[in-house]
Amino acid sequence: MTQARRRIRIGLIGAGMAGQAHAFGYRNASMADGLRGVRVELAHVVDVFAPLAQDVAERYGFERWGTSVDELLADPTIDAVSVALPNSQHLDVLGRVLASGKHVLTEKPLGMDGAQAAQLVELALAPGREGAVDAVGFSYRRLPGLAALRDAVADGILGPIRHFETTYYCAHAADPDDPFTWRFDRATSGGGALIDLGLHAIDAVEFVVGPITEIVGARFQTAISERSDRGGIRHVVTNDDAAALLMVAGDGATGTLQTSRIAHGKPNSLQIAVFGANGSASFSTEDLNQFTIHLAGGDARFDGPRRVITGPLHGAYPDVSSFRSRGVGTGYGEAFIAQVQAFLRCILDGTRMDSDFAAAATTMRILDAAERAAAQGRPVVLEGAGA
Ligand SMILES: NC(=O)c1ccc[n+]([C@@H]2O[C@H](COP(=O)([O-])OP(=O)(O)OC[C@H]3O[C@@H](n4cnc5c(N)ncnc54)[C@H](O)[C@@H]3O)[C@@H](O)[C@H]2O)c1
Structure with a gap:
């Protein structure tokens, strides 16, 4: 594995309950043996509610916070994006994240129904996304x-x-x-x-x-x-x-x-x-x-x-x-660490997530x-x- 592959910069879209659990996961992810030496950088968090974006940036250590999804996606230094939004936002925002070519880990459900999920699977497999990971967070x-x-x-x-x-x-x-x-x-x-x-x-x-x-x-x-x-x-x-x-x-x-x-x-x-x-x-x-x-x-x-x-x-x-x-023992939060670790391993190894978009569409x-x-x-x- 090259030195360049060992730094993964993260964007987070949605700073509510689930978004914060993702941030918790990223902060602790490199404790796994297999991820030793991987630098996970919390680059940018976005929420339409600015005070929450700022609060989460300060508490979890994101370099930047803001309210614009497009600004986050335009940052070429960001490799991977977590999405934790109300379900009605999934189709639109995930479509834009997928088009950016970045790796994506989204919260379940994949869209609001089978038809939206099928659209998202198609976008995830579209030309330009070769080697990009699509993953859905079934933390349990x-x-x-x-x-x-x-x-x-x-x-x-x-x-x-x-x-x-x-x-x-x-x-x-x-x-x-x-x-x-x-x-x-x-x-x-x-x-x-x-x-x-x-x-x-x-x-x-x-x-x-x-x-x-x-x-x-x-x-x-x-x-x-x-x-x-x-x-x-x-x-x-x-x-x-x-x-x-x-x-x-x-x-x-x-x-x-x-x-x-x-x-x-x-x-x-x-x-x-x-x-x-x-x-x-x-x-x-x-x-x-x-x-x-x-x-x-x-x-x-x-x-x-x-x-x-x-x-x-x-x-x-x-x-x-x-x-x-x-x-x-371990707790609910540790499941989010493990979820992020599985996602990062897929990025580093070029493999598919067990809970990928196709599995979530099912x-x-x-x-x-x-x-x-x-x-x-x-x-x-x-x-x-x-x-
Ligand atoms: N895996 C789990 O155990 C688990 C747990 C909770 C929630 N979830 C999932 O996570 C998703 C979010 O749920 P939640 O409980 O965090 O909701 P939430 O309401 O707590 O947070 C959603 C956040 O998204 C922000 N937002 C809304 N539209 C936006 C946009 N277009 N751009 C940027 N920010 C926007 C809101 O301001 C809010 O802060 C849902 O799909 C839910 O099913 C999964």
Whole structure:
């Protein structure tokens, strides 16, 4: 690797919640052995809300801040751009980032529906982008406990997976007085709990169990139909507060997905359980640094799931844990470090990200299928499934 390739300059577009998590990831990325000596420079952060751009620049150490995406993209010294914007901005802004030829890591969802995602995949593969990385941030797949479940399935330890369940619950909108934001308006979000939260559970199923091939049934619910914005103006909520899906994934496993943003008592909680021919395993972000595994056929008197504490043998743990020993654990923020590390490795090695635009577009087609299944009251087989 040449000296010139070892400096990577970063631009960040969108300095809200997720943008700050990306900044946290970049600041710590070079702690991985494989990225030793790589200089990650936080060059420029942009947000339409200038005080936030300035605040994030000062807190995370960006050289510049501003409000113009075009100015950031015109800077030839910037190699890679993270995008963390409201969903309605993804198609336009990502289109411009892709046209600049820079490497891009965007937050999920990829656009607002399958059609926008397909457009973005096409732009990502357009002439002029040869060697440029396109990546989508599905941060939960970087958690060591979830990676361990994937290993248990991929290595055949649990046998063929027969059924599964996954949930992603939040309580950020459980109170009717929680303010109306872009997340509650279909025009700016593309959807509600399912696209915002459930998409991570969809990715977890695809990551652990295998491709989702059919949405057997789906139901969306809006429980709080109006909310006030921070200025006191009332708005109609035009997307789902909760959704429930029945689906088929992997080698014919059936499973359920439930998601909600109005789940009292669940501030932020993703879980998945998988049941195979030889055993079962489960992971929940409520116990982030452990997972359970049960292997059939043991002494019946001591039959039951084992709790495994995560450590350096699990996923990105050795690259992100400040202590490289088992049991000290990692958190939500470390998943963003691991996500950035995966992105930087792809840039340095010229490889594709596991969660690239094409993979993210698949998750968007699954959302479309869930909407069709709910609207038409019948199963929807995913195009290409079983081919
Ligand atoms: N991976 C995860 O776990 C995770 C977590 C949270 C959010 N997200 C995703 O990240 C994205 C952003 O969500 P968020 O929670 O950070 O939202 P947010 O509202 O906190 O932040 C969005 C920011 O974008 C700015 N902005 C809007 N339009 C802009 C434009 N054209 N140019 C520059 N700045 C602009 C806003 O001023 C705001 O500060 C969403 O797509 C969401 O799905 C992912």
